[in-house]
Amino acid sequence: MNTIFSLGIILLVGLFAAKLLHQLKFPAVTAYLLLGIIIGPHLLNLVSPGIINSSGLISNIVLSIIAFGLGQNFSREHFRKIGKSVLTISILEAVGAWLLVTLALFFILKQQLYLALLFGSIGAATAPAATVLVIREYKARGTFTNTLLGVVALDDAWCLIIFSVSLAIARALSLHLGANILLLKVFLHTFSQIIGAFLLGGAIGILLNWLGRFVKTRADLLIITLSAILLTAGVSILLDLSVLLANMALGAVLINLKKHNYGFFDILHSIDTPLFLFFFVLAGANLEISLLPEIGAIAITYFVFVIIGKVAGASLGAYLSKTIPSVKKYIGFGLIPQAGVALGVALIAKASFPEVGNFIFTTVVTATIIFELVGPFATRFALRKAGEIRE
């Protein structure tokens, strides 16, 4: 199977798979993932090894674009509009899942701390696409629905931040594995990676803002935006900084420098759909089916503690922000679906830790499929209990 033929097949079949599963009320992400598993090396073997081997590269590029886009959420105006409850709930549900999964894997399953941290940070993700599909299907409206939409919209940004910090800590921990772990060293390594990423993203953001005044056509705008994202990612890799945080900082600095800069973000919508399709099919194709029997205990623990962490964290956030009773009781159940960003960061974890990467990735893909099946029911339950589904 040659690489170009493989690419053509992936795009064409991906489109039809998404349309087909849309009839069954599944988001396109699930369709791409399942398609990837079917045409992957363990079943139909229609994906060339060249493409499979470039998964790390592709996930870095796609997630850099996503992180850049999410950076626009960090504008003063945005924070003013979304309100205290959405902000508090979204932070605490993400942190709740991160903490509980990490602690459960470390203390109950006795996994190494860096592995537990990576799983915990991936657990912070939600799947806005799946949640939005349920809300649209049932024409849900009201305060609960608006809060839920706000929380899932912000969650991806928190997940990328939590993952980036955890990845930096995990790298520092694994570097000193076997030796006496010097906490100060781990802290300094992590801190320098994060601060360096912010400085790099900020500097390229200022440069891009300045270059923007010379851009005359939309084609130039697309090229200059993509080049800034790739340069940020490339220099981050070169300097061992967080690729995701650097691109998020690039987006955040750009939108805060000038309100008109939204054009840099909007132009990417012209190319992102085929990129995302390709990215998820590839994620499915990366699944190591032979590892499935080994992941049982970790997958179950991950699945259970993600749910407990999200429900508990979200409810705590709702109580602290003194929101309406239905949000306090049920908002966490609306946040169960997990897919896109979880898979993306799992691919990065896979590339960063080759020795345990396949194990992490296979666990997350399996959990994602279960989350995508169970999640919509939980969201529907939450919306119904909140009284915002029009029967």
Place this chain on the structure above:
Amino acid sequence: MLVKDVMRGEVVTVRRSTTLKELISIFHKYTFHTIPVVEDGKIVGIVELEHLLRTFQPHPSHIHELLKSVPFLEEEERNIFELEITSEMAMLCLVDDIMERKFLTIGEDATVQEARRLMKLHQTQRLPVVDKKDNLVGIISLFDIILAVFKEKGIY
């Protein structure tokens, strides 16, 4: 040639509290379809003809704006001919519910070339013009620019 030499100083504006019914009347009365939303002399948003379709959206504008940055979200296919919408919406739906909060402006001292560049880049034909304190002072359209060029060349 500067924007302030070419722009039109009289601008039809609306407020956040303008009702859908009043807005439709304005769109009906004037041939242009980009209207600045102004509070205390400053622009807080714009409404265009296509934003009228947002009347049918089920959630507030700021939630929709937030969702725009979310990756992997599929666009909703809504058939506006089959949606349930009641006549009370004419008074209940306000400009604030449907206006676009991301908008472009241009300074009155900018060049006309810069105005044209921004119009091409952002695929728009009308830009609100502001002074140094960000107060709305006019509006410049593609037609105003073309007209100025024609006048300069003696065509009109």
